[in-house]
Amino acid sequence: MRVQDAVVTFLSYAKQRQKRPLIKEAFKLKNQIGLEIGGPTRFFGLKGGIPVYLVAERVDNVNFGTHTFFGNYQAGNTYHYHEGKTGKQFISEATDLREIADNTYDFVLSSHSLEHTANPIKALTEWIRILKRSGKLVLILPDKRHTFDQYRKYTSFSHLLDDYHNNTLEHDTTHIEEILSTFDENKMGVTLVDFEKLISDNFTNRAAHHHVFSQEVVKSMLQFVGFTVEFQYETEPFHLITIAKK
Secondary structure (H helix, E strand, O other): OOHHHHHHHHHHHHHOHHHHHHHHHHHOOOOOEEEEEOOOOHHHOOOOOOOHHHHOOEEEEEEOOOEEOOEEOOOEEEEEEEOOEEEEEEEOOOOOOOOOOOOOEEEEEEEOOHHHOOOHHHHHHHHHHHEEEEEEEEEEEEOHHHOOOOOOOOOOHHHHHHHHHOOOOOOOOOOHHHHHHOOOHHHHOOOHHHHHHHHOOHHHHOOOOOOOOOHHHHHHHHHHHOOEEEEEEEEOOOEEEEEEEO
16 A cells, blocks of 8 residues: 555544444455446445455456446556556456356455346346455445435345346346336435436446345345345445455
8 A cells, every 4th residue: 555545544444433334344355356336436446345355466357348338447457546556457247257266266246236237136246256255245336215216115135136046138128117206306316207218228327226235235245145244334425345255
């Protein structure tokens, strides 16, 4: 970690009591190699809630396409996630990481990406596969109470199991009508008309939140695929944080 980054992180730890347990979790990944699903995200960077980028040896990345609503990506050693740090970029679905061998990474990061996946349990089976024994998953999901999903019902674990057993794919539009009928413009910053246009081609844009997660359902999903949940935390403005171990 650069000296200036260390100073900023120390000050964050000293001044912001609510960030202390998260910074401690980040430092458990010091000098390790991980994979991020989606991103990069400020939450894992300098002044972020869990500053993994600062302490990790390397972070690689996977995104579903080269040109996305969230940014443009190119396969190869092109993932620039922190000043002076570069990892390998994969172009692949979060549910299909066949390019990556079993037991490759020390940790997996996912911030506000699993809700954009139509089959989250299938994704988690891939994420645990590529983790080494005792590897960690840092999973951040939106707290619906503070997002445009606030009027939707929480997704049940049985529904997620059905998606898994039915091998639901990313073209799925099951939840589009529900999303639009409960959409809160005040929480999104865009109009319903504009958002409807965006998710009308959700396979390309991946803007829809297929599912709405509670911490209890998150724990059930993770346990189902073989994780042990070590830590769950809620933090502003709308983050549900879970750390689990293979």
